[in-house]
Amino acid sequence: EVQLVESGGGLVQPGGSLRLSCAASGFTVSSNYMNWVRRAPGKGLEWVSVLYISGNTYYADSVKGRFTISRDYSKNTLYLQMNSLRVEDTAVYYCVKEGSGHYPGWFDPWGQGTLVTVSS
Amino acid sequence: DIQMTQSPSSLSASVGDRVTITCRASQSIISYLNWYQEKPGKAPKLLIYAASSVQSGVPSRFSGSGSGTDFTLTISSLQPEDLATYYCQQSYTIPLTFGGGTKVEIK
Numbered sequence: 001e002v003q004l005v006e007s008g009g010g011l012v013q014p015g016g017s018l019r020l021s022c023a024a025s026g027f028t029v030s031s032n033y034m035n036w037v038r039r040a041p042g043k044g045l046e047w048v049s050v051l052y053i054s055g056n057t058y059y060a061d062s063v064k065g066r067f068t069i070s071r072d073y074s075k076n077t078l079y080l081q082m083n084s085l086r087v088e089d090t091a092v093y094y095c096v097k098e099g100s101g102h103y104p105g106w107f108d109p110w111g112q113g114t115l116v117t118v119s120s
Numbered sequence: 121d122i123q124m125t126q127s128p129s130s131l132s133a134s135v136g137d138r139v140t141i142t143c144r145a146s147q148s149i150i151s152y153l154n155w156y157q158e159k160p161g162k163a164p165k166l167l168i169y170a171a172s173s174v175q176s177g178v179p180s181r182f183s184g185s186g187s188g189t190d191f192t193l194t195i196s197s198l199q200p201e202d203l204a205t206y207y208c209q210q211s212y213t214i215p216l217t218f219g220g221g222t223k224v225e226i227k
Binding site for chain 2: 035044047050058099101103105106108
């Protein structure tokens with residue numbers, strides 16, 4: 001069964017850092033496009049970042065220069081290093097596997113999400 | 121960035137009703153359009169990908185159509201378990217973007 005389990009969320013002060021982890025099972029992280037998506041309280045879904053098979057990475061403008069997506073081959077795990085956190089980064093963060101095919105870019109499955117709260 | 125506009129933002133319908141949600145892209149995205157269902161307290165779930173392909177395990181009452189800039193998600197016969205917020209998402213280009221969501225309530 002394909003499964004994603006996030007961890008690492010919590011309460012952090014503005015300007016602080018957190019590293020989110022996403023442990024995958026049932027497939028190989030490094031052989032797929034992997035993304036992070038977030039949902040702030042009372043708001044809609046927002047794409048955050050993608051890590052391609054090639055190693056190329058892309059970020060939303062709102063997190064560029066502050067967040068870094070990476071993977072560990074041996075642990076089959078995806079990460080999101082979040083630095084210089086802001087109040088507006090408060091959200092549930094989801095790890096998602098990107099689907100392929102003729103029209104790729106769909107997200108399935110999703111992890112259960114991990115809550116990041118940035119507050120003083 | 122490609123803007124995705126969903127309408128309506130919320131709706132209330134009765135069990136058995138046909139429900140239609142629309143999504144408009146600010147430029148052509150061909151068929152790079154996906155739909156998700158988010159139930160309260162749960163992670164979003166993929167319903168439709170590539171505009172009209174139904175994900176495995178999704179009930180047949182869900183369908184998607186459209187191409188270019190205008191897309192539709194249809195629930196042919198609304199069920200109580202369809203209480204949720206529905207999002208469209210374009211995967212044509214980065215940054216990937218979502219619509220604002222449509223909250224579906226049961227009368």
